[in-house]
Amino acid sequence: MRWLIRIAIVTLLLVSTVHxxxxxxxxxxxxxxxxxxxxxxxxxGAVAASRDPLDCAVMSPFASALVDRVTITVGFAHxxxxxxxxxxxxxxxxxxxxxVTAIIPYKGVAFMTGLYLEKxxxxxxxxxxxxxxxxxxDLEYRRETSIHTVPLFVSSSIHRRLLVSAGILFxxxxxxxxxxxxxxxxxxxxxxxxxxxSASGRALAAGFMLDLDIVRVAALFRSKIDLxxxxxxxxxxxxxxxxxxxxxxxxxxxxxxxxxxxHSYFAVEVDYETxxxxxxxxxxxxxxxxxxxxxxxxxxxxxxxxxxxEKYPLCAGxxxxxxxxxxxxxxxxxxxxxxxxxxxxxxKDRAAxxxxxxxxxxxxxxxxxxxxxxxxxSLSVSAIEAWRREVKTxx
Numbered sequence: 547m548r549w550l551i552r553i554a555i556v557t558l559l560l561v562s563t564v565h566x567x568x569x570x571x572x573x574x575x576x577x578x579x580x581x582x583x584x585x586x587x588x589x590x591g592a593v594a595a596s597r598d599p600l601d602c603a604v605m606s607p608f609a610s611a612l613v614d615r616v617t618i619t620v621g622f623a624h625x626x627x628x629x630x631x632x633x634x635x636x637x638x639x640x641x642x643x644x645x646v647t648a649i650i651p652y653k654g655v656a657f658m659t660g661l662y663l664e665k666x667x668x669x670x671x672x673x674x675x676x677x678x679x680x681x682x683x684d685l686e687y688r689r690e691t692s693i694h695t696v697p698l699f700v701s702s703s704i705h706r707r708l709l710v711s712a713g714i715l716f717x718x719x720x721x722x723x724x725x726x727x728x729x730x731x732x733x734x735x736x737x738x739x740x741x742x743x744s745a746s747g748r749a750l751a752a753g754f755m756l757d758l759d760i761v762r763v764a765a766l767f768r769s770k771i772d773l774x775x776x777x778x779x780x781x782x783x784x785x786x787x788x789x790x791x792x793x794x795x796x797x798x799x800x801x802x803x804x805x806x807x808x809h810s811y812f813a814v815e816v817d818y819e820t821x822x823x824x825x826x827x828x829x830x831x832x833x834x835x836x837x838x839x840x841x842x843x844x845x846x847x848x849x850x851x852x853x854x855x856e857k858y859p860l861c862a863g864x865x866x867x868x869x870x871x872x873x874x875x876x877x878x879x880x881x882x883x884x885x886x887x888x889x890x891x892x893x894k895d896r897a898a899x900x901x902x903x904x905x906x907x908x909x910x911x912x913x914x915x916x917x918x919x920x921x922x923x924s925l926s927v928s929a930i931e932a933w934r935r936e937v938k939t940x941x
Contacts (some may be wrong), residue, residue: 568667568918569629569636570879570908574871575721575834576667576691577881578821581605581645582621583662587924588887588902589844590863592815594803595755595764597709599649600889600898600928604697606764606803608709608755610649610656611701617649619660621926625904628919642666642924643694658699664717665693665823682730691721693823699751711766712752719773719794720744737781745775745794749822753801764803768822771796794833796826811849811856817842824870840867861902862886869908877912883920900926 568577580591584600591605599609599617622644629636647660671687699713720743727737753766773794780787801819821838844863848856862885869879887902902924910916 568627568638568669568908569916570869570871570910570918571667571669571689571691572671573873574667574836574869575823575826576665576693577869578665578823578838578840578867579642579663580865581662581664582623582642582924582926583619583645583647584621584898584900584926584928585846585859585861585887585889585902586926587623587904588861588863588885588900589815589846590842590865590883590885591819591840592803592817592842592844592863592865594766594801594817594819595762595805595815597755597757597762600900600930604645604647604660604662606755607658607697607699607701607711607713607751607766608753608764609701610658610699611703611709611711612706613649613651613656615651616931617647617928618931619645619647619926619928621645621900621924623904623922623924625920625922629917640668640922643692645926647697655700655702658701658713659697661694661696663692664695665691667691681734683734684728684730685725686728687723687725689721689723692719694718697751707757709755709757710752711754713750715749715751715768715771716746717749717771717773718744718746719775739779739781741777741779743775743777743792743794743828745773745792747771747773747794755803760807762803762805762807764801764805766801768799768801770798771822792829794826794828796823796834798822799824811847813846815844815846821867821870834870836868836870838868838870840865842866858888858890860886860888875912876910876916879908879910881908881920882906887924896930898928898930900928 580587581604583604586593586605594606596606597609599613623642625640627638643663645662650657669689673685696716699711701711703709722742724740729736749771750769755764775792776789777792778789799820799822803817805813805815807813819840824837826834842865847860864884866882883904883906885902885904889898889900891898905921908918
């Protein structure tokens, strides 16, 4: 039975009906995700050198040092994908897990924490075929992968020119695979095989932002990470269940940002970052062997013509990143996304709503028969509150 499952899965990868977030989730561990925080996605993720904590508490922890009030941000995104898989067109809808951040200032330093999604992928492959001569069966393969991270950073400002930040990132990896063989008749026994890998670990991170008025530079370094966990496997056909300890490792990563602000109402930023999940290994074996990096560029306009952009800024961005798998047939898989958005103050400037529209493509550079059009909407809400202790006077 196991050989049947393996052969069917290979067939699925070639001619199957694909559902899920992306046809490119067939291999690899999903896609690296820009967290939804303020205008981070509207700027294409190019906010490493931003001083606005509403923009980028997750993407650039240095900005937390400038906060003088408790700030909480929640964000989520809906993404639509239209795929062309060897001539077969598909459409999918994905909701990205909400990101949450909180900044608490205290005696000259700021503490930032939260929860956000760094990598995600969901895939369903389905096939109807026959075996043993004329025994028809349906086979379904499902895989879901996610990496969530909880940051804990402390940031401080030195003469407001130099912002420094350091902290710990706690990450959790989870991937679950199931393959189900359902025979049309009762002559054969149906089979369900499942495996689940869950692991967690932590990395150290530190960086700085230097503000020279017209130019700002920022850099953030993240150490390698070791995640310890377990692999649980189940086979209902063979009535077997087992569990074993596993270890995942991933390399060091870094982020660089350069922001140029030639006028008080206009700024441009370019960022480069490497993925902390490139070259991930499971018990020494590569499961994400390709290097993933992101080039991003964003612009921000806060002028008065033709509208009050100082209050309702115009943000636009672009990023390019490869996905973490390729093959001789497909070549490198590249994701290119454009975005535009704004931030709207509400509740007498005690909160802000940030919106972004995103559109672009994922393409296999080695073939024109494998591509996706991607478009979506992200929304972030930031609440700003003094939360001062009430002072009573009089009797």
